[in-house]
Amino acid sequence: MIRSTRRQIVILDRRGLIEEAHGSYGAAEEEYRRLIGKDVAP
Structure with a gap:
């Protein structure tokens, strides 16, 4: 489900x-x- 490498996480x-x-x-x-009242991410 998840792959991680140096400085990167991929779902x-x-x-x-x-x-x-x-x-x-x-x-x-x-x-x-x-x-x-607003989203977490921009």
């Missing part, structure tokens, strides 16, 4: 990674959006 299977996270993927970002 090979995003869907699989999200499924493996069992609902916790994106929870922090969603809570930030709810509280602050």
Whole structure:
């Protein structure tokens, strides 16, 4: 699902990674959006 090399992390299977996270993927970002009202990333 993930490959890492020097200074680089590549998500090979995003869907699989999200499924493996069992609902916790994106929870922090969603809570930030709810509280602050804008996205974490520009």
